Amino acid sequence: MTKVKICGLTQSVHVAASVAAGADYLGFVFAKSRRSITPEAVQAITQHVPQHIAKVGVFVQPTFSEIKQVAKIAGLTHIQLHGRLTDSVQQALAVGAFQQLHLSVIQSFNGEAATLQRELTQSPADFVLLDAPAEETVYAGGNGQTFDWDTSAKAITVSKPLFIAGGLHQDNVQQAISCFHPYAVDISSGVETNGQKDTAKITAFIKKVKELSINETTNK
Known part of the structure; x- marks a missing residue:
């Protein structure tokens, strides 16, 4: 069953x-x-979230101290790392400091990088995530851009649970799942209208992914 991550949440209704x-x-x-x-x-907005649902903090080149402080206040279960790993985060990964804090680590990679296979193989994270290149965009992720799924999927072998992000929406998620058979799909802008999260799109996207997963399991 393909899992779903709804990212960029800021309001309790969503x-x-x-x-x-x-x-x-x-x-x-x-x-x-x-x-x-x-x-x-x-x-405040996750007080009533069931414990089995993961709460992921998305960071860009944070220090370990920053992660530790934010995770404690927000009640995070996972952290998602974008950009270069800082020295303190690399050290924390090496000594198992995130495990001691009961935090699982998702590391994001450029899905079109020439060195992608090596980077995935060397990653110390618990999960890996493929996203669109961020070099020419304002933010690291959430830009609504896809990457070359077919080429990427054929070029890599992934041994860890894989998240796919970047430009996903209800109409193309089936293609992404078919290419990668990922552990999870990660969406943000694809469930927004005019830059704001849309409850109807959130519901429809999750329903679509769950239906695709059921159909795939049934057809095996």
Whole structure:
């Protein structure tokens, strides 16, 4: 069953809609973004989220100290790392500091990088995520851009649970799942209208992914 992460959440109504529709992961951005949120706000809008639903903090080149502080206040279960790993984060990964904090690590990679296979193989994270290139965009992720799925899927072998992000929406998620057979799909702008989360789109997207998963299982 392909899991679903709804990212860039900032309002309780959209958290509730995601939970009600069956989201497995809720994403909150603690980096420069129009979707950025404070850890205190995350704590407030996730008070009633069931424990089995993961709360993911999205960071861009954070220090370990920053992650530790934010995770404690927000009640995170996972962290998602974009950009270069800082020295303190590399050290924390090496000594198992995130495990001690009961935090699972998702590391994001450019799905079109020439060195992608090597980077995936060397990643110390628990999960890996493929996203569209961010070099020419304002923010690291959430830009509504896809990457070359067919080429990427044929070029890599992934041994860890894989998230696919970047430009997903209800009409193309089937293609993404067919290419990668990922552990999870990660969506943000694809469930928005005029830059704001849309409860109807959230519900429809999650329903579509769950239906695709059921059909795939039935046809095996």
